[in-house]
Amino acid sequence: MVKRCRDCLRVGLLYPAIYEAAVASLAYQNMYYLLNSLEYVYAERIVARSMAGPEPAPRSLETGRPLREFDVVVVPVSYELDYVTLGRLFHAAGLPLLRREMRRGEGPLVVVGGPVASMNPVVALEFADLVAVGEAEPLLPLLAEKAYEHGPWRALEELECRPGFLAPGCEGVEKVVVRDLDSAFHSTVQFRVPGSGEPWGEAYMVEASRGCPYMCRFCMEAHFLMPLRYRSLGRLLELIERGVEANGVRRVAFYALSFFDHPAADRLLEHVIGEGLEASIGSLRADTLNEDRVELLARAGQRVVTVAPETLSPRLCRGIGKCIGYDRVEEIAGWAWARRMHVKLYFMLGLPGETDRDVEEYAEALKKLSRRAPPVREAIRVTVNPMVPKPHTPMQFHRLIDRATYERRVRILRRAQSKVLTVEPLSYRYAYAQTVIARGDETVARLVDEWARLGGRLGQLWTAARRLGVNLDRYAYGPVEPRWHRLVRLGLPLKALERAYTYSTAEAENGNSVEHGGG
Template identity: 35%
Template sequence: MIEEFVVYKRRRENFVFEKRGRPSDIKVGILMPMPYNAAVSSLFFQMAYTYVNSLEGVRAYRYVFNLEEKKVEALDERLDPRKLDLILLSLPFELDYVTAAYILTNLNLLRRLKGNEKPIVVAGGIAPTANPLPLSDIVDAVVIGEAEEILKNMIYGAGELNAFKVIEEISCVSMLANSDIRRKCFVEDLNNAPHPIHQFYSYDEEPIYGYGVRVEVSRGCPYLCAFCMESHVMYPFRYREFAILDRIIEKSIDVLKIPRVIFYSLSLFSVPNMDILLQKLLKQGIEISIPSMRVEHVTKERLELIKALGQKTLTIAPETLLPTYSCKIGKCYNVDYLIEVLNYAYKTGYSHVKLYLITGFPGTTMDEELKSFEKFSSSVKSIKKRGFVEVTLNPLIPKPWTPFQFLPPLSVLRSRHIEEQYRRIAKESGIGISALDVEWAFAQAIIALGDKNTSKLIIDWALSGLGLKGFRKALKMADERIRSYLKNGWQDPPWYRYVDIGVPKTYLDLRARYLKVL
């Protein structure tokens, strides 16, 4: 029963829009297929709530998903989502599609069954921008790229009688049923893009990354590492200037009354004047939380500064310890320097340092990978605190619009047994290991590299439960067409015919050949 599937669960929040509605208002749902504490950390959620409510004759209704109870929670009103005109569905990661399919199935709003009936369900995010095809039977449309510039037209379009037609004509909205190539929309100058100041949170549920003011510093990344879909999809690199960031921080802290800034950026220290900004925050007594860093961006001065700004742990992303391979993927650094950095971080008083590593790059062997890890492990033995260095091991997951897109999803399973070997080596030197389960990584690759047929697999998975058991069952049911890309990968990826994100195919071919993918 839908009444039982959607529960009204208002939080004690610091800030909510009390907008007096009229029956004629366009009703826009913002649906996050994740728990409340994760959803509030999304700048899209924050931005969309403020922006939609700022429009005349429009009201926003927020919905999150309680994974334990498997229920949708309405945050603003007891409004059945089927009464909405438009649902904006945020899907940053591929595995979110399964939760979204589960939610929409339970609401009877799956594209496959609903057809051209309202509400119009529009998905957005990095993963759907790269490849909207696996969502074909699930949602009505996908925004390709950044939504800011088209959001207003889409919302008012949803209020029209011929809403589907109006939305279909918006330049970077892919309706999936048709086969036009859609060019990515992107904000040219981030300085002029709106940034949420009145950010909401619950007094009773601490958001992931903690309480604080969330500040989007940049989009894209200048490095274009070979495995990194975010940087390719969000290209080009853009950032907010010092004065703009300074103003956003000042205003947000004034409103939220929390002297802590959580920075959002793929490459924080690629942004000019970042050190000066951090020095300024230190003088003002403001704490910070920063995202993972490239090895060469970590300097002694920055280690001291970040520690003084209240951050107790660090995340560094070398991704490989193979010295001859790191430059090839865009992560040039010196392993000796990394060891120096770890020692200095220990001396400076950090509680631990997390290191991201990827296993299973093509053209490399497990043997050489383990040897380089062994060498690294014995070099950090001098750090006596067990678990100070914590490695997060991820299998290489091939993603669209990267040079690894031609690899088949089955390639992920190559890393099936490597984790135990890493653990064996790590044990002696006191390094902690956490690893992404290879089967989840495999499922992620299947969806990321999927085509329209993959939609059926996602729905079958959602109907069989959201765990790995459901995935195995859905995979067994998958037809031959899915099996062919599973094993062989794509020569001519199907997403090329639907989206143009601005990355030339010749670049991808050349880099794939260089990395021994093709």
């Protein structure tokens, strides 16, 4: 259904990935319906046709309007490699990705936001006229109001350097957040891909909480989304009732970094079950689970219990601020298997102080766990990825594990594979590219532009680097200057993060108990 709106502000809401990924983003869904709830705004969706290679000139899904004909283009970026797709879309539209290549006032006003842009705006500033630092609910209506009243470019002059709006030349801005989730906008109707089954099947997506009480030292999402906030049980029940009916679905997908830390999580699931609905919850904090909660998940139709121990080493876990031991994993797995559920585990390689011996102990623990598993194919799925250092976290100073070491340790873990257990490693090259962009600067922005021109395939990153003479290893392995801290103020000073990293490294390397320093 196309909104009819004469003389409205025309906003292109560009998701730098394919439509199926846009559907799975509750943030993108909320932004789309929030903007269209404003009477003077008409927002249309723009997505990529593919994730690499030639791209047709991007047009909106609603009316086919070309990208360059919008007044404002808003781009949420939640994954570093999305910048490459953004570049491909801009080039296909005949627009430069690097804003310095376009005269100010020409073309649409480009606003880039989301966790990746907020946490390291040094890269984003090369692509955007404004970087939205913080959360969409307070920032988008203000942006739209100013752009409608004064025009996009006058709005830029009014907003730049104000809290939440970073532009070239600003000394730094405060992140803007929603204080009360109950009063914040949340979509009722949601668009989806009928019959796709991904990522949750056909479900109504609802955000139960924002932020995380644990603040693990590697987790960008927790640091970006602080402080911790909950939606009330009453508000969640209202959203579910309306959303399930409006979308004609029988499943609810809950979004939360730690679902069972919500004070009403158990009652919420009981209500969903009582209404004859099913529920889906992603990764769960192992230390918040008990047998009753696993039973609730099974009754709600969930078929997989996903937990992320990251490491099974009592020594290494202190360094990252997250300790989930083998006994706890075995206990949860037993509860799940008793209810004919599968178990999925996430591990990270390349933690401070990690050795091959640590990984050999993981493999032995996984073999032990397999002996307890029912004789069911993939009763246990283990996903492995390198620890990617992210800005504004205590681990931002840590170097990425090198490729040879990562692949050797993956081979060690694969010794545990059997009919009941599979090990699925993330491609090292993806983690490498992610790290380069996550800790990048203006040079990396130019690299992304060249990479996009070449087609955006993963291997073309190295071609682009050779053409521009960029040393990629500097960003992946070398010490980096965290310039993003001068541009964005999240609440933790740089010195506190440096202390946290020093303490975490010492804990991991010698196993001593030392005072935590802000992580």
